[in-house]
Amino acid sequence: MQYDVIIVGGSFAGLSAALQLARARRQVLLVDAARPRNRYAAHAHGFLGQDGVPPQEIVARAREQLARYPTVAFLDDEALQAAPVDGGFELVLAAGQRVRGARLILATGMRDELPALPGLQERWGQTVLHCPYCHGYEVAGEPLGVLAAHPMSAHQALLLPDWGPTTYFTQGQYEPSPEEARHLAARGVRLERTPVVRLLGEAPALRGVALADGRQVPVHALFVASRTHMASPLAGQLGCAFDEGPLGPVIRVDELKQTTVPGVFAAGDASTPMSNATLASASGVMAGICAHRSLVMA
CATH class of the missing domain: 3.50.50.60 (FAD/NAD(P)-binding domain)
Incomplete structure (x- = not known):
């Protein structure tokens, strides 16, 4: 036919x-x-x-x-x-x-395609997210993070404080420009330059991230641009x-x-x-x- x-x-x-x-x-x-x-x-x-x-x-x-x-x-x-x-x-x-x-x-x-970080895929769509407009309301009020994976990740971090206190993890690769850094500071976004190496909590839940220097940062949802x-x-x-x-x-x-x-x-x-x-x-x-x-x- x-x-x-x-x-x-x-x-x-x-x-x-x-x-x-x-x-x-x-x-x-x-x-x-x-x-x-x-x-x-x-x-x-x-x-x-x-x-x-x-x-x-x-x-x-x-x-x-x-x-x-x-x-x-x-x-x-x-x-x-x-x-x-x-x-x-x-x-x-x-x-x-x-x-x-x-x-x-x-x-x-x-x-x-997500960054090569263990724990991302099994949380994708639940506590590892791509779009605050699609999923931000459901995680609002909790500590949030943006895992830098792209030059536009800083822009994502600028949006996110409307949903909750935000940390921008540069992964040592995606440093904000001076202008972006000023905007992030004005929005109350915390900058973390030490790379995230591990996600904490039993998937698909997320309670935080572990950094390369051994520190842990409380995060209940992590936004990442795939x-x-x-x-x-x-x-x-x-x-x-x-x-x-x-x-x-x-x-x-x-x-x-x-x-x-x-x-x-x-x-x-x-x-x-x-x-x-x-x-x-x-x-x-x-x-x-x-x-x-x-x-x-x-």
Whole structure:
């Protein structure tokens, strides 16, 4: 079967795109490997109408609603390869199936790479966090830390005192500029230049960090900017251009979510350095509408 649009990725962006196309009565295939970036978080926050709801529950409810539309099909599989073919694009799935669509929406997401510090991964999404807007409220009032992993980490430390007393751990690598240091001091942020070598407490809980000189600093949540990588090779296989974001590459798109490859759209975290549930959903809406418009205009 030739679909009008194949969407790869079934989290907030992909589901939002599928809903627009379903309501336009187009034949849509949603391919999902069920490895969303937010799978480590117990709850979604800051998402209007869904605040505090587990991400898996939001996805399950959305899929249930989508299934009511007769033109939507689901494949719970991983798309391994993508290539242009006459009239559109062909995907090869992990199970060996090949599927074709006239348009392609990549909502494939990102993979996070944390600093090489023991204890971070098993706390990721619970007490080791990336976004104060997503998770700060739940840890507010407790001693907080920012583990420097990027030149923008000082900016993260500037934000955090609105949620709690903050220590900025430079790791001996990401010293704030004189201007940043003045702003951090004005915000009451404590600077710690001795590197963190170990996290304290039984994961996923966190009660503090151990420093290289033997000291311990009380910290109940640690914010860190992960390096980001494409979770899927499809955009590269298709020849899509990338832009270098502050934490890693993102697929280059225009205001209509069109990539540099005609007929291929991108949505969600893979297409923007701003990762947020609401923004991902909104970009999926735009990608779905614009993919439909491209079919009409063709």
